[in-house]
Amino acid sequence: MKKTIKTLLFLFVASSLVLVSCKKDDTTATTTVPNGPVITLKDSFATGDYDLKAQNSILNVNVTAQSGTILVTNKIERQVNSAAATTLSSGNVMASQINGFSLSLPVSSLLTGVTLVPGTMVTFTYSVTDSKAQTTKTSITYTAVQNNSIATSNLIELGAQTNTMVEYKFLGIADNFTAYTAGASGTAKANSAKIDFVYYYGATGLNSFAAPANMDGAQVIWGNEIGGWATKNATQFKTTSITKVQFLNYKDNLKTNVLINTVDFSAGAVDKVTGIKQDDVIAFKTASGTQGLIYFSAVAADNAGSTKVYVMY
Numbered sequence: 666m667k668k669t670i671k672t673l674l675f676l677f678v679a680s681s682l683v684l685v686s687c688k689k690d691d692t693t694a695t696t697t698v699p700n701g702p703v704i705t706l707k708d709s710f711a712t713g714d715y716d717l718k719a720q721n722s723i724l725n726v727n728v729t730a731q732s733g734t735i736l737v738t739n740k741i742e743r744q745v746n747s748a749a750a751t752t753l754s755s756g757n758v759m760a761s762q763i764n765g766f767s768l769s770l771p772v773s774s775l776l777t778g779v780t781l782v783p784g785t786m787v788t789f790t791y792s793v794t795d796s797k798a799q800t801t802k803t804s805i806t807y808t809a810v811q812n813n814s815i816a817t818s819n820l821i822e823l824g825a826q827t828n829t830m831v832e833y834k835f836l837g838i839a840d841n842f843t844a845y846t847a848g849a850s851g852t853a854k855a856n857s858a859k860i861d862f863v864y865y866y867g868a869t870g871l872n873s874f875a876a877p878a879n880m881d882g883a884q885v886i887w888g889n890e891i892g893g894w895a896t897k898n899a900t901q902f903k904t905t906s907i908t909k910v911q912f913l914n915y916k917d918n919l920k921t922n923v924l925i926n927t928v929d930f931s932a933g934a935v936d937k938v939t940g941i942k943q944d945d946v947i948a949f950k951t952a953s954g955t956q957g958l959i960y961f962s963a964v965a966a967d968n969a970g971s972t973k974v975y976v977m978y
Contacts, residue, residue, distance in 0.1 A: 694805045701799035702736060703729045704791055714810040715772065717781060717955065718978070720839075724775070724805065726768040726791055734795040735763040744788045745779055758793075772807065773839075777858065780954050785809040813921045817977040818842035820962065824971045825866040826886050831971045834887070835877075836862040838955065838978055847890045857894035861951050862959075863887060866968040870939030874947060874959065876900035879936040898952040901934035905958070907946040912960045916977050925956055925978065941972070 693707045709723035716722075730736045740755035753775060758766070775789060787809070792802040821844060824831030833844035837859040845853040845860060853860060863875045863883040875883035877891055878899040884891050891897060905928055915924045928948040938947050947959045957978025964972050 694803050699799075700731050700734070700797070702731065702734075702793040702795050702801045704793055704801050704803040706789070706791055706803050706805040708805065708807070709769075713808065715776075715781070715787065715807040717783070717809055717811045718814065718816050720773045722772045722807075724770045724772050724789065726770065727765075728762075728767075728791075728793050729765040730763065730795055734797050734799070736765070737763075737794050737796055739791070739793045741775070742790045742792075743775060743779075744790070746786055750788075750790065781809040782954065783809055783811040813923075815915070815920055815922050815925070815957075815977045817916050817920075818975055820973055820975060822971050822973045823864040825864065825965050825968045827969045828965075828971055829969075834864060835860045836864070836974075836976070838951065838957065838976065842976055847887070851890075853890065854893050858896040858898070860894075860896075861898055861900045861949070863891070864972060866965050866970065867939060870937075872941040872961075872964040872972055873937060873939040874902065874941065874949075875937035876902075876952075882937045882939070899936065900952060901930060901936060901950045902938045903928055903930065903934050903948045904938060905946050905948050907948075907958065909944045909946070909960065912946050912958060912975070912977075916960075916975060922978075925958055928956070928958075930956065 693705065705727040707725045709725060728736065736758045738756065739758055741753045742750040743753055744750040776787065786806055788804050788806045790802055790804040792800055794800040821836060821842060822831055823833055823836060823844060832846045834847050835845040835853050837843055838861055839859040843859065845856055847853055860877055863877055865873050865883065865886040867873050867882060867886065870882065873882055876899050877883060877894065877897040907924065911924060915921065930950045934950065941961055941964060943961060943964050945961045949959060950956045955978050957976060960975045962973045962975065
């Protein structure tokens with residue numbers, strides 16, 4: 666985590682970002698001290714809220730050294746509600762940044778490992794020290810919000826473990842429901858933190874969806890693959906009595922999360938669901954707390970087949 670964020674902060678002067686929003690009064694913060702560095706933090710959407718569904722805001726950072734000084738070190742800290750602040754990254758600025766620099770940081774990357782619920786407030790504080798030992802600190806605050814609209818996927822096909830025709834084996838709700846491939850040249854290992862679902866066809870469980878953290882299914886069928894992942898998300902699942910008609914009506918017409926919220930995850934959740942049949946609707950809750958539904962429009966007949974799903978959250 667620290668290594669990833671440090672790379673974002675110190676190696677990339679301009680990146681493309683993924684965050685949410687802030688209240689108007691909080692969307693731009695500029696601070697300086699007499700003859701010290703000038704820091705401006707600005708949210709890309711200028712709305713003031715971190716949308717738990719969209720998660721696509723960017724924190725824009727601009728730092729300028731005062732005349733006669735150069736920038737020496739910088740640091741970014743994160744405070745969740747009233748908890749103690751955590752240092753995400755700190756160190757020397759790059760040689761190319763000593764007079765000033767700009768960064769575009771996906772807020773979602775700065776929130777890795779944080780469980781957010783509506784109302785959670787997260788404050789990011791950026792500090793810079795110059796060659797005259799003058800330090801400037803600037804903070805910006807985001808408030809997590811959950812709107813009632815839903816995000817829905819297109820039809821996604823995932824291949825079972827021996828299927829060589831459908832290369833996508835794993836799925837996450839991040840990045841617009843991106844699916845990932847296995848193997849040394851696959852995309853899964855580098856994106857393990859974004860993977861919520863592992864699909865496989867078991868000898869007794871047949872069509873199965875499991876959390877990457879599941880040890881008696883996902884890490885048996887895909888042991889060599891998942892063993893190399895830095896993150897093994899602990900997604901939870903529950904079977905439901907929700908019908909195909911209900912799912913598609915909310916997905917295509919009503920477009921609200923009312924149906925999703927009918928599933929209670931306070932008890933009875935599991936880290937894998939087996940024996941999935943065509944037209945089943947399974948509920949899920951990601952490791953970060955996002956709840957949603959998966960509709961299976963087709964399932965495999967063996968471990969060389971595939972399943973087709975729609976996902977909404």
